[in-house]
Amino acid sequence: MIVHLINILAVVFIFGVLIISHELGHFWTARKCGVKVELFTFGFGPKLFGFKRGDTLYQVALIPFGGAVKLAGEDGYGKEEPKGDEYFAKPAGQRALILIMGSVHNLVLGFLVFALVFILGIQTVNYRQPLVGEMQPGFPAQSVGIKSGDLITRVAGKKVTDWLTLSKEIHRYPGQEITLEILRGKEFLNFKVIPKIETIKTAQGQETVGLIGIIPSVTREKFGVIPAFGRAGKETFRVAGLIFYYLGKLFTRELSTRELAGPVGIAQMTGQFVQTGWSGFLYFLALLSVNLSIVNLFPFPMLDGGHVAGVLIESIRKRKPSRRFLEISQTLGFGLIILLALFVTYNDILRIFSRKM
Known part of the structure; x- marks a missing residue:
C-alpha cells in the first residue's frame, strides 16, 4: 500500500x-x-x-x-x-x-x-568487461557454481573481452552444453553449463536464444561539479539525438509503434x-x-x-x-x-x- x-x-x-x-x-x-x-x-x-x-x-x-x-x-x-x-x-x-x-x-x-x-x-553498468555482477535464481549459472566477481574469459573455446561479445556467444547455444572458462582471483576454472532456452524480443521480432542467468557488474560513479555539468551537456545532446534516431526507426518500420x-x-x-x-x-x-x-x-x-x-x-x-x-x-x-x-x-x-x- x-x-x-x-x-x-x-x-x-x-x-x-x-x-x-x-x-x-x-x-x-x-x-x-x-x-x-x-x-x-x-x-x-x-x-x-x-x-x-x-x-x-x-x-x-x-x-x-x-x-x-x-x-x-x-x-x-x-x-x-x-x-x-x-x-x-x-x-x-x-x-x-x-x-x-x-x-x-x-x-x-x-x-x-x-x-x-x-x-x-549514478550507477553505471560495466559492459567493458565480461564480469559477473549477480546471478538470476533458477538459471544455470547459479546452479553450476558461478559466483559474483567471476571474469568469464572464454565461451565454448572462443575468447570474450566484453559483455556484448559474451552475451552473443551464450545466445548461440540454447539447450546445448558449453564450457565457460572463468578467472576467479588468480585461478582459471572451467564450468560446463547448458544455457536455458528462452524467447526474447528483438528489433526483427522474436528470437530463440540461450541464457545462463548472469547480470553485468554495476558501479556507482560520482563527478565533481564542473565535470558533472560537462557530462550533463553530453547526456542532454545524446538523449535529444536518440529521439530523432528512434523517430527515424518508426518511419522506416524498424521499430514498432507498439513500443510508444x-x-x-x-x-x-x-x-x-x-x-x-x-x-x-x-x-x-x-x-x-x-x-x-x-x-x-x-x-x-x-x-x-x-x-x-x-x-x-x-x-x-x-x-x-x-x-x-x-x-x-x-x-x-x-x-x-x-x-x-x-x-x-x-x-x-x-x-x-x-x-x-
Whole structure:
C-alpha cells in the first residue's frame, strides 16, 4: 500500500515539475515581452483552488497531467487593433520567443537535473568487461557454481573481452552444453553449463536464444561539479539525438509503434525508476524533460512548434493566415493528438496486461 502511494506521488511530482517548468517558460517570457498573463493553471478539469495576484489568476485543477498559460488577446486573432499588452499586438519575433521558451525551460531543466544526478552519483553498468555482477535464481549459472566477481574469459573455446561479445556467444547455444572458462582471483576454472532456452524480443521480432542467468557488474560513479555539468551537456545532446534516431526507426518500420508509451506507460516506468533510488528517479525526470522539450517543438498543430511555424509563415508572407485556416488546422491537430493519445494508452494497457499473462 505504501509502495503504491509513493509511486502515485512520484508520478504526480514528475508531471508537475515538467508541466510547471514548461508553462513558466511561456509565463516569464510573456511578462518580459509586455504581454498580460490572465491565467496560469496546473492541471485540467474542475478547479480545486486558486488565487489572483496582479492581473493573473493562479489555479490548480483536479487532474494533474496538464497545464496552461492564457495570454491576453490570444483568442482574439484577427482583431484589427489589439491592445498594447495583448499577445497579437507584439511583433512576430516576440511571439515566437514566447512559444519557444516553454521547450527551452524543459531542456535547461533536463540539463540541470542530469548534472545533479552525476554529482550525487549514478550507477553505471560495466559492459567493458565480461564480469559477473549477480546471478538470476533458477538459471544455470547459479546452479553450476558461478559466483559474483567471476571474469568469464572464454565461451565454448572462443575468447570474450566484453559483455556484448559474451552475451552473443551464450545466445548461440540454447539447450546445448558449453564450457565457460572463468578467472576467479588468480585461478582459471572451467564450468560446463547448458544455457536455458528462452524467447526474447528483438528489433526483427522474436528470437530463440540461450541464457545462463548472469547480470553485468554495476558501479556507482560520482563527478565533481564542473565535470558533472560537462557530462550533463553530453547526456542532454545524446538523449535529444536518440529521439530523432528512434523517430527515424518508426518511419522506416524498424521499430514498432507498439513500443510508444503514453501517460499510463510513463506512470508505470516512474514506479520502476522509484525502486532504483534517487539517482534513477531523477535521471528519468531529466530524460522526460528533454523528450518533452524536443517533441513539443515539432511543427504540428496544437504543439508549440506548430504555432511557431505559423508565426514564421506569417513573417515570410507578410500577412497573417486566415482565421478559418487556423481553426481547421487546430481542429485537425487536436483530433490527431487525441487519436495518438488513445493509441499509446491502448498500447500501454495492452503491454501491462500481456506481461501479467
